[in-house]
Amino acid sequence: MILDFGIVFGRVAFVMMFILNLGGLLTWVERKQSAIMQDRIGANRASIRIPFTRIQLRVLGLFHPLADAIKMLTKEDFLPARADRLLFQLAPFVSVFFGLAAFASIPFGDTLRVGDRVIPLQAITLNVGVLYVFAMLSLGVYGVMMAGWSSANNYALLGGQRAAALMITAEIAIGASIMGVVMWYGSLDLQDIARAQGGLLFGWIPKWGIVTQPLAFILFLTAGIAATKRIPFDMPEGESEIIGYFVEYSGMKFGMFAMADFLETVVVAGLTTSLFLGGWQVPYLYDTGFRFPWGSSVGLPHLLVALLQVGAFSFKVVVMIFIMMLIRWTLPRFRYDQAMRLGWLGLFPLSILNIVLTGAVLLAWGSRP
Amino acid sequence: MKTGQRFYLREVLAGLVLTGHHFFANMGKHIAHALGRKDARGAVTIQYPEERRPYSPRLRSLHRLVRREDGSPRCVACMMCETVCPARCIYIVADEHPNPEIEKMPSRFDIDLGKCVFCGFCVEACPEDAIRMDTGILEFSSYSRLGMIYTKEMLLALEPAGPDGVPRSPVPIPADRTV
Numbered sequence: 001m002i003l004d005f006g007i008v009f010g011r012v013a014f015v016m017m018f019i020l021n022l023g024g025l026l027t028w029v030e031r032k033q034s035a036i037m038q039d040r041i042g043a044n045r046a047s048i049r050i051p052f053t054r055i056q057l058r059v060l061g062l063f064h065p066l067a068d069a070i071k072m073l074t075k076e077d078f079l080p081a082r083a084d085r086l087l088f089q090l091a092p093f094v095s096v097f098f099g100l101a102a103f104a105s106i107p108f109g110d111t112l113r114v115g116d117r118v119i120p121l122q123a124i125t126l127n128v129g130v131l132y133v134f135a136m137l138s139l140g141v142y143g144v145m146m147a148g149w150s151s152a153n154n155y156a157l158l159g160g161q162r163a164a165a166l167m168i169t170a171e172i173a174i175g176a177s178i179m180g181v182v183m184w185y186g187s188l189d190l191q192d193i194a195r196a197q198g199g200l201l202f203g204w205i206p207k208w209g210i211v212t213q214p215l216a217f218i219l220f221l222t223a224g225i226a227a228t229k230r231i232p233f234d235m236p237e238g239e240s241e242i243i244g245y246f247v248e249y250s251g252m253k254f255g256m257f258a259m260a261d262f263l264e265t266v267v268v269a270g271l272t273t274s275l276f277l278g279g280w281q282v283p284y285l286y287d288t289g290f291r292f293p294w295g296s297s298v299g300l301p302h303l304l305v306a307l308l309q310v311g312a313f314s315f316k317v318v319v320m321i322f323i324m325m326l327i328r329w330t331l332p333r334f335r336y337d338q339a340m341r342l343g344w345l346g347l348f349p350l351s352i353l354n355i356v357l358t359g360a361v362l363l364a365w366g367s368r369p
Numbered sequence: 370m371k372t373g374q375r376f377y378l379r380e381v382l383a384g385l386v387l388t389g390h391h392f393f394a395n396m397g398k399h400i401a402h403a404l405g406r407k408d409a410r411g412a413v414t415i416q417y418p419e420e421r422r423p424y425s426p427r428l429r430s431l432h433r434l435v436r437r438e439d440g441s442p443r444c445v446a447c448m449m450c451e452t453v454c455p456a457r458c459i460y461i462v463a464d465e466h467p468n469p470e471i472e473k474m475p476s477r478f479d480i481d482l483g484k485c486v487f488c489g490f491c492v493e494a495c496p497e498d499a500i501r502m503d504t505g506i507l508e509f510s511s512y513s514r515l516g517m518i519y520t521k522e523m524l525l526a527l528e529p530a531g532p533d534g535v536p537r538s539p540v541p542i543p544a545d546r547t548v
Binding site (some may be wrong): 033035036037038039040041218325326328329331342 | 377378381385387389391392395396399411412413414416455528
């Protein structure tokens, strides 16, 4: 009983640590990656002096997230006079909570067998995992809308409205583009989808979502980036025009909105990995070891296979985050009307087209390949 | 707008290739630098307080008053610099020099660096070559306006910059600061 509880706790703790650490680290990644892309060095001044010595530890600026946190926690926590007190205080927590909760049903590995126990490597096992992640991602926008409305500031209200509009646009495109994947793999359970991607197409291509559903991948990634509310889709913020929904926030509450964006980045990267990059699958790695298409095989112990799978999942998530950061620091921002047009007249019809195409292919094939 | 551009995708990919190329090329240079290839530079950054870019020898930096052999100022308090100064930041009080061959000397020579525009007219105007702007010192600051007023003693104590442009005198501590 206690052991069961411990196992569940461990699964949840792993996911929490994974996403929280990655989210915190992303502030550093954002600074350093953008700097290196732009021939700069990036933040590297925050340092810790080893006590009783003159050695300053800088470690590539890795202490900057820490310095940021200390700074934000010690700043004034400002409450506007006409703000709605409860909603104003609640909004950042809502944002961060749903960002954290969304990752729960994303599998980070296949099952782990210890003795006669079978532990699914997933915080919660849900047979509607895809829907759960979407629900949490869209609920996250409530925090933003609450912030915009309760601030008693017109600019914040505009930001909140734009966030809602953008989220609906992105959600529709995400939901429609995902349908192709769901049709192909025949399940709404992310673990089932990840397992099904272990198969081989024509005997040698891993049956990852990016191979079977390339159009859906592009549509999903675009809409997913829109769902994170970051440049190029930063209408809710719009620093250059309306400042955004967090205009009245200061201190750590402001920091929590920034963190929620990073958490959503991790969630979208995790979801893309599970749906299109094979999740925890390593090509040609099966339960008992590698089995290559040219016939040779390498046997591996179960624990090592599980570790490889978790490692592969983490690696893919990091690569996805890298790509999303690359996009964020390459593209200029869309105007509000451009983003709406892209969402409703671009992504949405193309996703419907993708559903029709997928259906046609599946019909012609007779059964799922 | 051309039809191809309406789909964004090609342009976006071209942009990503460009920035991605910068990222990986710079990353390779950074790694080579860390492994000992000191000529490989992944960034154009000059890490300012530790590293300085070389300044031009004509740089107009913090003023100094040139001294005679005996340490007294070469300035004869002719008021040329005070007159020519467009910012009116120089304040001189003339006094009798103990040496009868020299007519005058300044008993006060204050420069308000909060007003100074670093035009160098004072150096041009000086008939005695008594004021120069070659200390190489650029970082002087103060918490108050009073602290930006540099007196005769402070200006006399300064040395010219070395041949490489690195200042040889420490930055003078203004009157309103103790450290």
